[in-house]
Amino acid sequence: MSDTFVQLTDLTLTYGKNIAVPALNLSIREGELIALLGPSGCGKTTTMRAIAGLLAPASGSIHIDGRDVTRLAANKRGIGLVFQSYALFPHLNAFENVAFGLRLQKLPEAEIKSRTEQGMATVGLSGFEGRKPAEMSGGQQQRLALARSLVMRPKVLLLDEPLSNLDARLRLEMRTELQRVQKETGVTMVFVTHDQAEALALADRIVLMQQGKIEQLGTPAQLYAQPETAFAAEFMGFENIFKVAGDSVQNDHGSLPLGYRPDSAILAWRPDGVRVGQGPHQGRVTACSFAGGHREYVIDSALGPVKANADIALPEAQIGDSLSFDLPQATARPLRA
Ligand SMILES: Nc1ncnc2c1ncn2[C@@H]1O[C@H](COP(=O)(O)OP(=O)(O)OP(=O)(O)O)[C@@H](O)[C@H]1O
Ligand SMILES: [Mg+2]
Incomplete structure (x- = not known):
């Protein structure tokens, strides 16, 4: 097992006076696919926003790759984000959607081209470069959003219910796709879902949360066979x-x-x-x-x-x-x- 790559230490996250996440401790290894699982309102998105740097913690710290990023701006953390609404640019074609972040970095044109083409190939979208998002299926748009994040070579990729807009068949397809991309790129992924089947199918380890706290943490097999509390057991069927x-x-x-x-x-x-x-x-x-x-x-x-x-x-x-x-x-x- 490799060492800790993302470390949340006593991380407390609040909205005004309300404590959404009290003193969370979590270690994530490099290359791991972690699923945050739990009922609506348990603090999954809040935790992701803190890792991404979109929400300043009330207390505690966040380390990524050995560096304290607690006070670091979101765009300096090397984090990719894929959310439920994938917010593609409708007026740009697929290539330009993927290339967007690279252009902001003012990289040489040749590098933008090769990284964009490689990113599109990774998610199985070679040949779709000229299409507008509206001319692509839901699953293809989702993969495009994934490619757009991957080409930035994030240290950590955060995915917040990225599959919830897809129909059942596409969800299954994307699950497999996500796993493949993760193994291929080795990127550390934190994946939010409230679907236990999705968490079981995808994750290396599952963090089951309740009211901002970790109820149980373990491999899918451990959570499935050995839930420890009634809450965990109920979640596992x-x-x-x-x-x-x-x-x-x-x-x-x-x-x-x-x-x-x-x-x-x-x-x-x-x-x-x-x-x-x-x-x-x-x-x-x-x-x-x-x-x-x-x-x-x-x-x-x-x-x-x-x-x-x-x-x-x-x-x-x-x-x-x-x-x-x-x-x-x-x-x-x-x-x-
Ligand atoms: N912007 C906000 N202002 C105030 N309270 C918020 C805000 N966003 C979330 N909360 C509260 O913080 C708690 C955690 O919310 P969060 O969005 O992290 O839940 P979640 O686990 O992502 O739920 P879901 O599965 O519904 O997306 C909830 O009680 C929620 O009402
Ligand atoms: Mg959420």
């Missing part, structure tokens, strides 16, 4: 989360005996971790939907609604039917309070 009391689980609706005694405060199951069609518990089916390889049931039980996926090979239960289920120890994820 554990739809059944219950408090433990002795050998039962309980919530506001009631309680169910487990037949084993967990040693954690909270237990969580994904819908596919709940066994359907057999087991000690009974409930009534209140919703059933076909989802390709499985059926998704909502079972009204002593715990209220339990979400359970059943293999398509099992006999189908209808709404109103009684259905037995189990909350097995093997698929339970222990969480701390």
Whole structure:
């Protein structure tokens, strides 16, 4: 592992009297793709704006590549920005959009040309040089915005929900593209999303945030399999989360005996971790939907609604039917309070 490349130390970010981010500590390695994940308003954009130099921290420091940039102007930090609205210049063709920043730097024409062509090739847009943004698809415009940032050779590239304007198919395409570009250029990327699937698919490590604080930080595999809190578990698709009391689980609706005694405060199951069609518990089916390889049931039980996926090979239960289920120890994820 390479050393820390971006270091946020006790970074506190405020808007007037409101503290959006209190004392954030985060180390990012060179060449890493970090995803900031979390619900609306948790401080993702605020953190990005501080790294970029668009928001002065109330306290704390930001180091990039060994240098304290806390008080450095945005345009001196070597940071590229790609935002949700990619703000291309509509009157300029693709080439000139990408070349724009290089022209501002007054580089020699030959260098502008070669770097622009190389940047467009990196994002798979060779041949599109003469097109205006309006003559390009959403995904192509997004890639153009990426090329425009990449040609500036930023030390760090910040992407704030860059894919949220794209339809589902283009999002997938761009995800792969972003990963490829990142591996090819080795640029350190911080990527903001509130889509957990996107974070899992793209990131080397995920920073899950809640109310300006890091709830959990880890690889996609760690966050997916080992969320530590109910908040993290919920974000990672554990739809059944219950408090433990002795050998039962309980919530506001009631309680169910487990037949084993967990040693954690909270237990969580994904819908596919709940066994359907057999087991000690009974409930009534209140919703059933076909989802390709499985059926998704909502079972009204002593715990209220339990979400359970059943293999398509099992006999189908209808709404109103009684259905037995189990909350097995093997698929339970222990969480701390
Ligand atoms: N310009 C501003 N003035 C005052 N408060 C702001 C400003 N921008 C953001 N905030 C507040 O700071 C907090 C963090 O906002 P931020 O934009 O960082 O959230 P976010 O995680 O990017 O959310 P989203 O997913 O909706 O983009 C929120 O409570 C928000 O209301
Ligand atoms: Mg935001």
